[in-house]
Amino acid sequence: MGFLSHFNEAPKPELKRLPSGTFTIDADCRIVSSTVPGWVPEAQVRDIGQQVLAVFQGARNANLPFSELIVQYAAFKITAREMRGGAIIFLSPRAPQIAAMH
């Protein structure tokens, strides 16, 4: 079974990990504080902040105010709380939910 040695892969580039941690942004979408790891591009963090603030702003305009936003993707969750026009945003990678019933 000599050909099985082919299955031992040579070192390959690492896959990108999902961002995790917490950051706060002000109303102008400037990052005020962050525990998001340094390898996550700041532009990506700011992009997340911008989209979140836009959702808050749009909801206010549609007369649908709220204070906490939860965005659930298949493998990722964003939780955001509005703070004086800005927001505190929690980023958490997650596994698909497995039933834990009874």
Add this chain to the structure above:
Amino acid sequence: MAMATQQKILLLDDDEKMLDLYQELLKQLPSKPEVHVSNSGARAIALLESEPFTLLITDLRMPKMDGLQVLAIVRRKFPHLRIIVLTGVLDEEYRSRAYAQGVEMFWQKPASSEEIKLFQDCIESLLDRETRNEGGFRGMQSKSLVDLIQLECLSRSSSVLHVTQGALHGKIWVQNGEIIDSATANFTAEEAFKEILSWKSGNFEILPADLNRARAINNSYQGLLLDSAQALDEWRGQQVGAEKSGAGGASASSSLLSPLTRFEGVEFVLTLPIDERGPSDSWALENVPQVGAWARTAHRRLAELGEKLHVGALAQVTGTGLQGHWALARDEKKGLLCVGFRRTLPADKVDQTMKHVFTKWVS
């Protein structure tokens, strides 16, 4: 001469030796599939665009475009393509993310002749299923849920059927061919069984029997299946009746949406079709144009953000506050559902209630 049903597999790996090896292994399958190879994500996508494939088998770690990026693009462009990940990466996070992108299987690269045989058997079984073009619940085999329950009961098996439909989960306990209990997030016993039977499609797995489970259902499995079928027929009859009796406009819409409004805490409902020019339906919502435009924009922005992050499909968006709560979810065929909830509904119940409203809407 090639058979009309010959299946086509596309193998993606940056390692040429691996491509040669897997191509050889796959060509040995009894169904003799046509195997194409690609050593880059971009080329794989171009190949998928140029001709139809049954199955994509991809590595994860690759330079330039990694496997997860390929999965995100392929899943969006070719939603019906079967995908298998075959990798040396054993990190649970990547496994979860791959499954979140809708892959069929996540295989560690085989390291023994037994594992290679198992891998070949799995691929052959999947191709065979595709040849027969079977729908239904996808688990170890493609069966309808009623078939599966009947099989378990007729063979007097003891097992636990774990059924999922999207984010919804349910379990059915079978003991010596009798259904003894069932549970979903909100219901137990017969109610839970009926709820599970109302799910049109999904996945199942058969878990080992739980012999300590107390009996909560005393009806026979035939009786349960009959009751469930009757309940579904009645509900469908009500839907058709509502459509026929509606005089058009708002009253028709309200009738069609009314089943959604019976869930605890629902304050308003708004549905928006895929085609933005199509008419929206609403119940108990005043500022429909504003909320509709915001809902579409917010969902689109967040879905695009998810694509950029490669985190799988956007499942649900929820907003909670002192004045009320709302949630948004999208079905690929029906469009966008926006539901408002009363502020008295605890915030932690909004998520689950929305899942039930959404399931009712799509089914």
